[in-house]
Amino acid sequence: MTRLAAALALAFGLPLGAAASPKLLGFEQLRGWATDDHGAALTAFVETCGDLRDRDWQALCGLARETDDARSFFELFFQPVLIEDGREALFTGYYEPELRGSEVPDGRYVAPVYRVPEDLPPEGPWLTRQEIDQGGALSGRGLEIAYVDPVDLFFLQIQGSGRVRLPDGDVIRLGYGAANRQPYSSIGQELVARGIYEPHQVSAAVIRSWVRRNPVDGKELLWTNRSYVFFREVNEVPAERGPLGAMNRSITPMRSLAVDPAHVPLGAPVWIETEGEDRLRRLMVAQDTGSAIKGAQRADIFFGTGRLAGKRAGRTRDTGRMVVLLPVQRAWDMLPQTLADPA
Incomplete structure (x- = not known):
C-alpha cells in the first residue's frame, strides 16, 4: 500500500488496504468540467453538507452557502482525487417508482409492503425472500403498509424508495427502512446464466415481462435474490422533493449519486465521466448507498421519480470513471511528492 492509500484509509476511517491506487488530479x-452546471451541483452539496461533522467540511459548507460563484468555489477549495481498486468502473441508474396499490389486498395488489419488524436482529442475515414470500413468516403481524403488484414490489425494493398511489388518489410515500442482510444477487444475471437472454438483452422491462409471462418460474427467479427490503412511511417529505437518501435528506435528480462509503465519503462532491448511450460529464454529490454498490469505481445515478426516470435508469449500464473532490488541505496532506500524471 502506498503512503497516499494509507492516508486515505485513515482519513475515511477505513481498514488499511481498503483504499488502493489513489491519484491527485487537476x-x-x-473531461467536460468547464461546461457543467456547477451551480446545480452546489445546490445539491448544500442539501447535505451541514451533516458533515469534520471541521474542514463544516467550514466549506458555510462558504458554500455564501458563494455566488459555484465553479470557483469547487476549484479553490477542493482537490480531485481518483480512487481505484483494480475493478472496472460501472455506472448504473436508479429512480423513485410510483406504483399503483391498495391499503388492503385487492385483485392484482396482493404483495404486502412491509414496515421493519420489531424482532429484526441488529446484525447477521435474517429470513430470506422465499421464507418471507412463501412461508408467510410476517403475515398477520400488522406490518403491512400497503399492497402492490408482486413484480412491482421486487423492483421497489431494488430502488429502495417509492410512492404508492391508492385508488382514491392519495399517495403513500415510502423510504428505506432496513433489510434482511441476505446477499443481493442480480436476477438479470441469473436469466443470462440460464441461457434465457444474452447480456445485452437484459433490462428491467425485459425482466418484468418474462416474470409475468412465466408466473411459476418467475416467482422462483425472484427468490434467487435472497435480499429483502423493509420500508417506512415518509409522507412528511413534500411531493416536489426527492426521496430520502442514506443521509436522511432529499436527493436530487441527476445530481445525487449512490456510492460505496467504504471508498467514497458520503456528502463529498464526485465528478463522473460515463461512456455509454447517454454520456455524462457531471459534478454530482455522494448522498446515497445501495446493497449492490460495492467498489471504489461503482456508482448508481439517481434519475428522478416516475416512469420516464425509470426507463432512463433501467438502460444505464456504463463504464467511465469517477473522481472524488476532497477539501484541498485534506488531499494535499496525503500527497507523497507530486501530482499524478495526466489521465
Missing part, C-alpha cells in the same frame, strides 16, 4: 484533467 481540474483541467476532468
Whole structure:
C-alpha cells in the first residue's frame, strides 16, 4: 500500500488496504468540467453538507452557502482525487417508482409492503425472500403498509424508495427502512446464466415481462435474490422533493449519486465521466448507498421519480470513471511528492 492509500484509509476511517491506487488530479484533467452546471451541483452539496461533522467540511459548507460563484468555489477549495481498486468502473441508474396499490389486498395488489419488524436482529442475515414470500413468516403481524403488484414490489425494493398511489388518489410515500442482510444477487444475471437472454438483452422491462409471462418460474427467479427490503412511511417529505437518501435528506435528480462509503465519503462532491448511450460529464454529490454498490469505481445515478426516470435508469449500464473532490488541505496532506500524471 502506498503512503497516499494509507492516508486515505485513515482519513475515511477505513481498514488499511481498503483504499488502493489513489491519484491527485487537476481540474483541467476532468473531461467536460468547464461546461457543467456547477451551480446545480452546489445546490445539491448544500442539501447535505451541514451533516458533515469534520471541521474542514463544516467550514466549506458555510462558504458554500455564501458563494455566488459555484465553479470557483469547487476549484479553490477542493482537490480531485481518483480512487481505484483494480475493478472496472460501472455506472448504473436508479429512480423513485410510483406504483399503483391498495391499503388492503385487492385483485392484482396482493404483495404486502412491509414496515421493519420489531424482532429484526441488529446484525447477521435474517429470513430470506422465499421464507418471507412463501412461508408467510410476517403475515398477520400488522406490518403491512400497503399492497402492490408482486413484480412491482421486487423492483421497489431494488430502488429502495417509492410512492404508492391508492385508488382514491392519495399517495403513500415510502423510504428505506432496513433489510434482511441476505446477499443481493442480480436476477438479470441469473436469466443470462440460464441461457434465457444474452447480456445485452437484459433490462428491467425485459425482466418484468418474462416474470409475468412465466408466473411459476418467475416467482422462483425472484427468490434467487435472497435480499429483502423493509420500508417506512415518509409522507412528511413534500411531493416536489426527492426521496430520502442514506443521509436522511432529499436527493436530487441527476445530481445525487449512490456510492460505496467504504471508498467514497458520503456528502463529498464526485465528478463522473460515463461512456455509454447517454454520456455524462457531471459534478454530482455522494448522498446515497445501495446493497449492490460495492467498489471504489461503482456508482448508481439517481434519475428522478416516475416512469420516464425509470426507463432512463433501467438502460444505464456504463463504464467511465469517477473522481472524488476532497477539501484541498485534506488531499494535499496525503500527497507523497507530486501530482499524478495526466489521465
